Amino acid sequence: MNLPEIPQVTIVVVPRERFSYTQESLTSVYKHTTYPFKLIYVDVNSPAHIRDYLAEQAKQKQFQLIRTEKYLSPNCARNIGLREVTSKYVVFLDNDVVLTPGWLEALVECAETTGATVVSPLTCQGTPVHAEVHCAGGETGVKVEIKGETTRRKIVEKIYLQGKRVEDVQPQLKREETGLAEFHCVLVRTEIFQQIGLLDEKLLSTKEHVDLCMLVTAAGGTIYLEPESIVTYVPGPPLEWTDLHYYMLRWSDRWEFSSLKHLLEKWNLSEDEYFQNRYKRLGSRRHMTIVHPFARKFPVGHFGFRVVSKILRLLDRVLNRWITTW
Structure with a gap:
């Protein structure tokens, strides 16, 4: 893939649920990302030692650091970063995710080749990293059921292959259109937000990804899984x-x-x-x-x-x- 001189991708990092994995995640970004990118880090009232670490890293690595002095929901934080994005693509990345070499090239190549609006990597969960599947695509939508005079609109949400070992399912995985991507790590074509608006800030803690996927689909966009891109989110109790x-x-x-x-x-x-x-x-x-x-x-x-x-x-x-x- 020919690398652009001006970054076509902006990575927006926001907190997911804790701050104690910040250093591991940020280190992973710079270690495993060779495709040109701009980084916007939204720091929502992290404790003093994390605040100081991010300020030092922003100075060293010349990324844009935006700090708020109060806690915000993930979608609120994402929108702060999104408003600053001028590139063709934006990647939303949670602060407890670690990456693998070539992860970003694979996402961009998928979007460029297929015209996808949203591209999800193969997202893994827990430690050891990159070993257990968390999300390999899935389904979202609204199912309408009509029985007599009663109409029910039921939410559809299904995640594929969660809990499976990567080594067991990787041979069957391929780039394909899917119906679900999650915010742990996801690439989005920036222009779609001109149609669907900013992320919904009334979704404070759950189902933000379902809402985004349904909006993109309703707007005529497509969602793809790119299993050549592998990332892992590392959940855990609050460690500090x-x-x-x-x-x-x-x-x-x-x-x-x-x-x-x-x-x-x-x-x-x-x-x-x-x-x-x-x-x-x-x-x-x-x-x-x-x-x-x-x-x-x-x-x-x-x-x-x-x-x-x-x-x-x-x-x-x-x-x-x-x-x-x-």
Whole structure:
């Protein structure tokens, strides 16, 4: 591929849920990206040591650093970066993602060859990195069901091959049109935002990718999977105390419930079992990553663990409501 003299790609990095993986992720960008790019880093009130690290790196590497002194949702942060983008393509990248050599060349080559509006890499999850699939494309949309005089509009969301080992599925993967891409890492043709507008900031913590994919499809755009580009997002509990407040806000009951309600109303969806199950699971991410690991520290046996977990979940809900009023 001939490399352009002026970067055709702007990478916009935003926090996903924590700050403690910032250095590993940013190091990966500069280590594995040889295709010309501009970088815009949106720092949403990171703790002092991360703030200082980013300021130093911005000076050394000459990237654009935009900092806010308050926490923002990912889509709000993405829009701050997006407003600064003048290149043909924008890549949205979360701050807990590590990359592989050639990742960006493969995404751009796919977009140039196919005319794709959105291109997703093969996105992996966890450690060891690049070993387990998180998303290899999928489906999004609205399914209309008519029974007698009743019409139901049901959300469609399906992720392909999640949890499969990369080495087991890689031989069958190929570049192809798909219906789903996620914001961990995604390349988007910038001009599409002239049709669909900026990212929806009322989607605070969940289903932002579903909304984007449905908007792109409705506007006549296409979404492709490019498995030659491999990235990994590294989820985890908040590793430092300075992660905790943002993590609790990012996965707060209020943010998630508000996001689901907005998605429901925006796309005129039926409040069916999909939404009812999501309402019941509010706080489940905090429970898995914070409450349950903490409860296991108590030597109380299996029954005691269940009791302690229940008490901690009640405390978590109270604490979470308090935190989200800050």
